[in-house]
Amino acid sequence: MASEQERNKELVLKMYEEVWNKGNLDFIKVAVSPAFKDHPPTRFFPVPIRGQEALYEAATHFRAGIPDFHDEMLHIVAEGDRVMYLGRITGTHTAPFFEFPPSYNKISVLGMNVFRLENGIIFERWGIFDVMGMMQQMGVVPSGPR
Amino acid sequence: MSSPQQQEQPIDPEQARVKRNRDIVHHYYEAVNAKKREVFYEIVHPNFVNHGGASGDIVGPKALIDSLDPFYQAMPDWHMSEDYVLAQGDRVGSRGTITGTHLGSFMGVPPTGKKLSWTGIIIYRIDDDGKIVERWQDFDAMGMLTQMGVIPPMG
Amino acid sequence: MAESQKKQVYRRFVEEVINKGNLSVIPELYHPDYLDHSAPPGAAHGGSVYEQVAAIPKMFRGAFPDVHFTIEEMIEDGDWVGTRVTGRAQHIGRPFMGVEPSGHKIAWSSLGFFRIQDGKIIEHFGQPDLLGLREQISAPIEKGTLDENRAIVTRYVYEVNMQNYNALDEFVDPAFVDHDPMPNQKPGIPGLKDAYRMFSDAFPDVWFTFEDLIAENDMVIGRGVIEGTHTGEFMGLKPTNKKIQWTVTRMFRVRNGKVSEGWINFDLLSVYQQMGLIPMR
Numbered sequence: 001m002a003s004e005q006e007r008n009k010e011l012v013l014k015m016y017e018e019v020w021n022k023g024n025l026d027f028i029k030v031a032v033s034p035a036f037k038d039h040p041p042t043r044f045f046p047v048p049i050r051g052q053e054a055l056y057e058a059a060t061h062f063r064a065g066i067p068d069f070h071d072e073m074l075h076i077v078a079e080g081d082r083v084m085y086l087g088r089i090t091g092t093h094t095a096p097f098f099e100f101p102p103s104y105n106k107i108s109v110l111g112m113n114v115f116r117l118e119n120g121i122i123f124e125r126w127g128i129f130d131v132m133g134m135m136q137q138m139g140v141v142p143s144g145p146r
Numbered sequence: 147m148s149s150p151q152q153q154e155q156p157i158d159p160e161q162a163r164v165k166r167n168r169d170i171v172h173h174y175y176e177a178v179n180a181k182k183r184e185v186f187y188e189i190v191h192p193n194f195v196n197h198g199g200a201s202g203d204i205v206g207p208k209a210l211i212d213s214l215d216p217f218y219q220a221m222p223d224w225h226m227s228e229d230y231v232l233a234q235g236d237r238v239g240s241r242g243t244i245t246g247t248h249l250g251s252f253m254g255v256p257p258t259g260k261k262l263s264w265t266g267i268i269i270y271r272i273d274d275d276g277k278i279v280e281r282w283q284d285f286d287a288m289g290m291l292t293q294m295g296v297i298p299p300m301g
Numbered sequence: 302m303a304e305s306q307k308k309q310v311y312r313r314f315v316e317e318v319i320n321k322g323n324l325s326v327i328p329e330l331y332h333p334d335y336l337d338h339s340a341p342p343g344a345a346h347g348g349s350v351y352e353q354v355a356a357i358p359k360m361f362r363g364a365f366p367d368v369h370f371t372i373e374e375m376i377e378d379g380d381w382v383g384t385r386v387t388g389r390a391q392h393i394g395r396p397f398m399g400v401e402p403s404g405h406k407i408a409w410s411s412l413g414f415f416r417i418q419d420g421k422i423i424e425h426f427g428q429p430d431l432l433g434l435r436e437q438i439s440a441p442i443e444k445g446t447l448d449e450n451r452a453i454v455t456r457y458v459y460e461v462n463m464q465n466y467n468a469l470d471e472f473v474d475p476a477f478v479d480h481d482p483m484p485n486q487k488p489g490i491p492g493l494k495d496a497y498r499m500f501s502d503a504f505p506d507v508w509f510t511f512e513d514l515i516a517e518n519d520m521v522i523g524r525g526v527i528e529g530t531h532t533g534e535f536m537g538l539k540p541t542n543k544k545i546q547w548t549v550t551r552m553f554r555v556r557n558g559k560v561s562e563g564w565i566n567f568d569l570l571s572v573y574q575q576m577g578l579i580p581m582r
Binding site for chain 1: 338339374376377378379381382383385409410411412413414426428429430431432433435436437
Binding site: 286 | 447481518549550567
């Protein structure tokens with residue numbers, strides 16, 4: 001019988017595979033709590049930070065702008081009720097991504113996420129991915145207000 | 147240098163903290179000038195740490211009081227003014243002038259009998275319980291020791 | 302509950318190397334075969350492990366002299382430790398990501414993966430929220446606020462450090478009054494520039510590192526440490542070629558966006574002692 005940590009890792013991996021790589025957004029209903037709370041990096045994109053909608057919208061937008069979006073797991077660790085995931089995001093920016101027109105550039109950035117799970121379901125996430133790198137690759141110069 | 151109290155408007159927590167910290171440092175200066183040692187134990191945290199200045203890295207209220215004794219003995223009318231006081235966050239900075247008549251010996255050098263005066267800026271860190279926990283100071287030690295005759299005038 | 306050995310290695314890295322700038326413990330914490338997948342651009346490539354690792358705290362502490370990282374959590378699994386930390390600092394040092402220092406108080410998150418082998422860090426991936434950090438250090442500063450006063454003093458000090466003395470014309474009021482002038486210092490900005498030149502002539506690599514900045518009403522206090530190599534004449538005294546370090550506390554009045562008055566106290570006694578002119582007590 002796999003430990004709680006092993007099962008949590010499996011759930012997170014399956015979530016990435018189904019939701020992010022295959023676009024099977026229904027899986028969010030199974031994997032993510034309606035009480036989900038997100039802690040995205042600063043200057044993230046305009047998506048909700050609460051509820052299943054948070055991941056639903058994020059996945060929809062990313063896969064729309066990068067139709068061949070793929071998140072490849074590099075490392076995954078689990079301890080207690082936490083899973084931490086390191087992945088490489090790749091794809092080609094061939095459609096509008098939020099307000100950014102398609103650049104047709106290849107995207108490759110690292111992303112890390114810490115998940116808190118309860119009874120095998122994701123309740124909270126702290127994530128930072130290389131937003132700056134991605135925007136540079138998309139031909140957008142990310143600038144703070146000056 | 148205190149900002150005018152606006153009695154109609156409620157003071158926000160940050161302003162309240164800043165005011166409280168200024169009052170604590172003022173209370174400390176009153177104690178230092180009146181040589182009220184018992185107040186040190188009230189206001190200064192047991193783990194108080196000093197950085198810099200003549201006293202070096204001393205710890206605790208007793209060490210702090212002891213560090214003032216040579217000055218009290220050298221200048222019985224020793225006084226430190228609060229010329230400018232600034233407070234922000236958990237810090238209070240105070241620029242002051244130390245004055246007194248050099249009637250007692252200091253570092254083994256006989257007194258000059260002259261009126262002495264030198265300046266310094268001290269920064270205090272106050273903890274949430276209102277205790278002084280840390281202090282940084284820069285003093286015109288050269289000026290002080292030269293006036294006292296401990297160091298011959300340079301140049 | 303005692304922390305695992307692997308977590309203690311990471312905690313020591315944060316507490317000693319990052320928070321205290323104690324680079325000498327790097328060889329104890331880092332494996333000779335260390336591989337950093339996330340070395341920032343411009344970090345030492347092909348240098349020793351020590352140089353590679355030291356480049357990071359040097360960069361952070363150079364820009365943010367009072368930087369303090371708090372470990373929010375560590376997730377250990379096999380040889381890997383996942384970490385989530387919060388950095389807090391004031392941008393009172395050197396430019397960072399091309400943004401010049403403005404005294405901004407900032408806080409940002411950082412995630413990391415560390416592999417520990419034989420009690421030392423051997424592999425690393427890092428993901429700091431650089432966009433968030435840059436946004437905070439380049440945030441616009443409202444005129445007439447304490448933040449503006451902090452920014453003016455921070456820029457003033459930075460330009461003096463870079464020996465761009467003509468920049469003082471931008472930040473300093475022509476009627477500037479120095480309450481603690483050097484001997485024979487002329488009034489106003491010319492006298493101020495002369496005073497700074499006197500120090501940079503004596504210590505060509507002179508650099509003031511802020512450690513704290515306090516602002517209230519129209520006054521600002523900046524405390525820090527000055528370091529320089531004594532290769533030129535100082536106050537009529539021959540160069541000793543020694544690296545000298547002394548504390549300095551500066552106070553300024555800032556009116557209408559310009560520095561109008563200045564006060565200074567610094568440990569000149571220690572300078573003379575390090576030069577060997579006065580015996581240590």
